[in-house]
Amino acid sequence: MLAGLVVAALIVTGAWPLAAQGDKPIRIGFGMALTGGLAANGKAALLAMQIWAKDVNDKGGLLGRPVELVHYDDQTKPANVPAIYTKLIEVDQVDFVVSGYGTNLIVPALPVVMERELVFMGLFGLAANEKFNYPYYFGIAPIGPKxxxxxxxxxxxxxxxxxxxxxxxxxxxxxxxxxxxxxxxxxxxxxxxxxxxxxxxxxxxxxxxxxxxxxxxxxxxxxxxxxxxxxxxxxxxxxxxxxxxxxxxxxxxxxxxxxxxxxxxxxxxxxxxxxxxxxxxxTLKFPGVDAFLTKYQAQAESVGVDPLGHYLPPWAYANLQVLQQAIEATKSIDQKMVGDYIRNNEFDTIVGKVRFGDNGEWNTTRTxxxxxxxxxxxxxxxxxxxxxxxxxxxxxxxxxxxxxxxxxxxx
Missing domain, CATH: 3.40.50.2300 (Response regulator)
Known part of the structure; x- marks a missing residue:
């Protein structure tokens, strides 16, 4: 089913030798629009996620283990998404999955994720969980409970x-x-x-x-x-x-x-x-956002992405910050433990404080x-x-x- 997809290389972010760690990496998998109509946005989100992984690995990883990002190009085609997430889970055996960018590419991943009862962080979905009401979906967009x-x-x-x-x-x-x-x-x-x-x-x-x-x-x-x-x-x-x-x-x-x-x-x-x-x-100078943007903007031109990085990249970074903080707090990669923690706690991120409501959307709007x-x-x-x-x-x-x-x- 994946024939013809442009497959992105497995990314091991940071210069940390894996053999020296004693534990296998914590692997986070996702599809991302690297070609097609949303490619510019997808590439900017990917850069932000790579910066997050390097920041984490430079500080010793998660639970003493390095982080790896495993990703495939969904080509901005919703029809490609289910096969990508099936492969990530069944073949690559990633520890967590997060979404690609946007409602149209989040929704087709949800049935695959729900069947396996996995935590799923959604990046900029508008009412993506409305039809499913999946309890372990969490949307990193400040839209609000409705x-x-x-x-x-x-x-x-x-x-x-x-x-x-x-x-x-x-x-x-x-x-x-x-x-x-x-x-x-x-x-x-x-x-x-x-x-x-x-x-x-x-x-x-x-x-x-x-x-x-x-x-x-x-x-x-x-x-x-x-x-x-x-x-x-x-x-x-x-x-x-x-x-x-x-x-x-x-x-x-x-x-x-x-x-x-x-x-x-x-x-x-x-x-x-x-x-x-x-x-x-x-009024929006949250702790850490300027430091992130400095790193992002220094790399943006060479990667060929949006030079400002104001709209999507901070949220792609914050999306993984939420997952990171839940893993660290529970000292676990158990899906239920991590998902329950995300549902019931507040998080400090570079886009400010984040708390989710019962439907996985922000509990208050800040659009x-x-x-x-x-x-x-x-x-x-x-x-x-x-x-x-x-x-x-x-x-x-x-x-x-x-x-x-x-x-x-x-x-």
């Missing part, structure tokens, strides 16, 4: 503050975006908004001008978008081309968090209010809503520091004020 609605709750809280009344919604016809748009629809109804447009578009859509013109004709107060990177770029550009100016614009646009898209769009981003998980604002402000050009250097992605929500992490309406922040 992921569909928590994802966009901050966006709608901002809309409520400004007493907006009508909303248009557009999203990609794919699992993540459908989940995000479903939650936005629930929020819109709960907040008493009148939905004047609610449609999906095929993931391969290249020209968004007709869609945006149709939305402009309805003149909604709000445009809420649930998109993957191509759609995020296409909708932003089309909005500028046709002069679309809702009072609030953004929501769940994947891709705008990365240097490649920040620089591609530059000042066109000004005024958009969008989700994020970590940005270099002073950020940030506004792009004062972006002057397409130079990447402006995004390394604060002042370009202002945190508006949640209140505890707020770093600045909303420029409202959207048109006031445009170039």
């Amino acid at each position: 992921p569909r609605t928590d994802w966009s709750r901050g966006f709608f809280d901002i809309a409520k503050t400004h007493k907006l009344k009508t909303i248009a919604m557009i999203g990609a016809d794919a699992e993540f975006a459908r989940n995000a748009q479903s939650g936005a629809r629930e929020n819109a109804k709960a907040y008493g908004l009148n939905i004047v447009y609610d449609k999906t578009y095929p993931p391969g859509t290249a020209d968004f001008s007709p869609v945006v013109r149709a939305i402009k004709a309805l003149n909604p107060d709000i445009l809420c978008v649930a998109s993957y990177p191509p759609g995020s770029v296409g909708i932003t550009r089309a909005a500028h081309e046709v002069g679309l100016e809702p009072q609030l614009f953004g929501g769940g646009m994947v891709g705008l968090q990365y240097a490649a898209f920040l620089t591609k769009l530059g000042p066109m981003l000004n005024g958009i209010v969008n989700y994020d998980f970590w940005v270099p604002e002073p 950020l809503m940030v506004q792009y402000q004062n972006i002057a050009d397409s130079e990447v250097k402006q995004f390394f520091g604060p002042g370009k992605r202002i945190v508006l929500y949640p209140e505890d992490w707020k770093s600045g004020e909303l420029i409202f309406p959207y048109a006031e922040a445009k170039p």
Whole structure:
């Protein structure tokens, strides 16, 4: 079943001679998108995980044993995932499995993991465990206990503050975006908004001008978008081309968090209010995050990944920190002991304190809503520091004020 897959080499991270350890390594296996549509994200996540493994091994390993990462390229194809995890468990006999990046590649791994009652750390899944309710799934994304609605709750809280009344919604016809748009629809109804447009578009859509013109004709107060990177770029550009100016614009646009898209769009981003998980604002300076980013950014160019590393890499590192702390606390690699510990305890990570709820999601939401402000050009250097992605929500992490309406922040 694995014929044709690009198989990544077994990685033994750190310069620790295995023969000198007396115990075999603790092996952690996963699939990761190293080719295909999510390859840029997958490679960035992999680098972060390699940095974690080296950090652990440099300090003596886990339970006195070195750590090995065993990974295969899932090619961003959900159909490849079950076979990869079957091989990791049955052939490679890894001690733990963690997920690849994103909802579409987490969900197909879950049945394989559940059958064997293994702990499964999920990297950026949106409601990935909703259908399964698997007790040993834990998602490292600060979305919250009700992921569909928590994802966009901050966006709608901002809309409520400004007493907006009508909303248009557009999203990609794919699992993540459908989940995000479903939650936005629930929020819109709960907040008493009148939905004047609610449609999906095929993931391969290249020209968004007709869609945006149709939305402009309805003149909604709000445009809420649930998109993957191509759609995020296409909708932003089309909005500028046709002069679309809702009072609030953004929501769940994947891709705008990365240097490649920040620089591609530059000042066109000004005024958009969008989700994020970590940005270099002073309110989010958690212990260890700067040290991690220094290591990541020093290697990013040579590996050919996102030079900022703000969006996904800290979370890929923190995902393994949670697993590490549970193994160390229980002094065990027993799946049930480790899983029960993760469910019942709080963890200190480079993305802050983490505690999971009964469904494996964060017990409280910390999905950020940030506004792009004062972006002057397409130079990447402006995004390394604060002042370009202002945190508006949640209140505890707020770093600045909303420029409202959207048109006031445009170039």
